[in-house]
Amino acid sequence: MKAFKPHLQKLPSYPYQKSEAPIKLDQNESPYDLPLELKKRVLQRLQELDFNRYPDLHAEEVRQRLAAFLDWPAEGLVVAPGSNLLIQILAQAAEQVLDTAPSFPHYAFSARVAATPYRAIPLGADFALPLEALLEALEAGPGVLFLPNPHAPTARLFSEGEVRCLAKKAAQTGWLLVLDEAYHQFAGTDSLPLARTNPHVALLRTFSKAWGLGGIRAGYLVAAPEVCRVVQNFVPPFGLPAHTAQVLLTVLESPTYVQNIVQTLVAEREKLLRALQTHPTWQAYPSQTNFILLRTPDAEAAYQGLLRQGILVRRQDRYPGLEGCIRVSVGTPEENQRFLQAAFALAEVPHA
Numbered sequence: 001m002k003a004f005k006p007h008l009q010k011l012p013s014y015p016y017q018k019s020e021a022p023i024k025l026d027q028n029e030s031p032y033d034l035p036l037e038l039k040k041r042v043l044q045r046l047q048e049l050d051f052n053r054y055p056d057l058h059a060e061e062v063r064q065r066l067a068a069f070l071d072w073p074a075e076g077l078v079v080a081p082g083s084n085l086l087i088q089i090l091a092q093a094a095e096q097v098l099d100t101a102p103s104f105p106h107y108a109f110s111a112r113v114a115a116t117p118y119r120a121i122p123l124g125a126d127f128a129l130p131l132e133a134l135l136e137a138l139e140a141g142p143g144v145l146f147l148p149n150p151h152a153p154t155a156r157l158f159s160e161g162e163v164r165c166l167a168k169k170a171a172q173t174g175w176l177l178v179l180d181e182a183y184h185q186f187a188g189t190d191s192l193p194l195a196r197t198n199p200h201v202a203l204l205r206t207f208s209k210a211w212g213l214g215g216i217r218a219g220y221l222v223a224a225p226e227v228c229r230v231v232q233n234f235v236p237p238f239g240l241p242a243h244t245a246q247v248l249l250t251v252l253e254s255p256t257y258v259q260n261i262v263q264t265l266v267a268e269r270e271k272l273l274r275a276l277q278t279h280p281t282w283q284a285y286p287s288q289t290n291f292i293l294l295r296t297p298d299a300e301a302a303y304q305g306l307l308r309q310g311i312l313v314r315r316q317d318r319y320p321g322l323e324g325c326i327r328v329s330v331g332t333p334e335e336n337q338r339f340l341q342a343a344f345a346l347a348e349v350p351h352a
């Protein structure tokens with residue numbers, strides 16, 4: 001198709017294939033739907049909503065509520081239908097994109113679609129942050145550095161000191177450090193204090209994980225007003241659907257359910273990790289998220305073996321440094337129990 005820019009001709013599609021199984025542990029979703037009482041309140045609000053009317057231009061009401069929730073000015077917030085869209089926008093607006101490898105694949109994918117120069121620095125041993133190499137890369141700039149923290153897909157949390165070091169360098173060199181905090185609730189961390197003191201730090205947050213709203217599609221950027229003005233221009237006018245806004249307004253009124261779910265999932269994660277430490281052939285990496293990265297002797301065999309027992313996980317072995325790896329989301333206590341049984345049963349099977 002000659003109508004499109006040449007770099008788009010041979011671009012592969014986003015690497016995801018839908019599969020189904022009774023126990024779905026492949027997308028790091030919350031295993032818990034929104035509490036019924038809140039769902040009823042959403043339905044009530046939707047009933048009263050005029051479907052024929054456009055929503056706010058830039059999600060003003062949601063941004064006001066979110067501003068109060070975070071104690072952060074509304075001019076420093078952009079709300080979009082998924083933080084994936086915000087990643088795409090940042091990659092498109094950036095002079096260049098700097099990333100770690102392995103990393104959340106949407107950063108690299110978005111840079112490619114936007115034809116933005118892209119570079120990734122490999123993580124160190126045990127997925128350590130390659131701080132020296134990143135600091136050096138920030139000398140050649142400026143641009144946007146994406147850093148998921150806790151990191152995906154390794155589930156590792158980088159220290160506050162390391163992140164502060166990168167932020168300080170970004171301020172000196174004109175880069176924007178984008179901390180993707182998709183999983184921060186599971187680590188008990190919060191980079192808002194850092195963003196308050198440094199306009200070269202922006203945060204990405206999502207409602208898809210701890211909030212249990214993956215199907216609703218909502219995420220937001222926390223940044224300096226000058227950053228938000230640029231990003232907001234890429235979000236189509238009236239871009240946050242009215243029904244999504246109603247869900248967000250409802251949960252922001254009653255956010256305490258999130259803490260309960262996070263507590264349960266963190267306790268389950270620790271139980272899973274303890275149990276997996278005794279697995280004869282799989283290695284479980286420590287996690288500060290709602291998922292666990294596992295190294296197996298054969299990712300395909302592990303994936304298919306689990307699937308035969310009704311459990312869907314995500315293969316990660318196609319990424320450099322993740323040979324043999326699969327990723328499993330923390331589910332309900334029952335699901336996790338089933339997963340453990342299946343994982344240990346697989347080790348009993350003589351290798352085919």
Ligand SMILES: *Cc1c(COP(=O)(O)O)cnc(C)c1O
Nearest residue numbers: 082083084104152182206208219
């Ligand atoms: C899940 C996830 C997101 C969330 O994207 P949404 O579009 O908001 O659902 C963003 N970043 C990372 C690292 C994630 O794992």
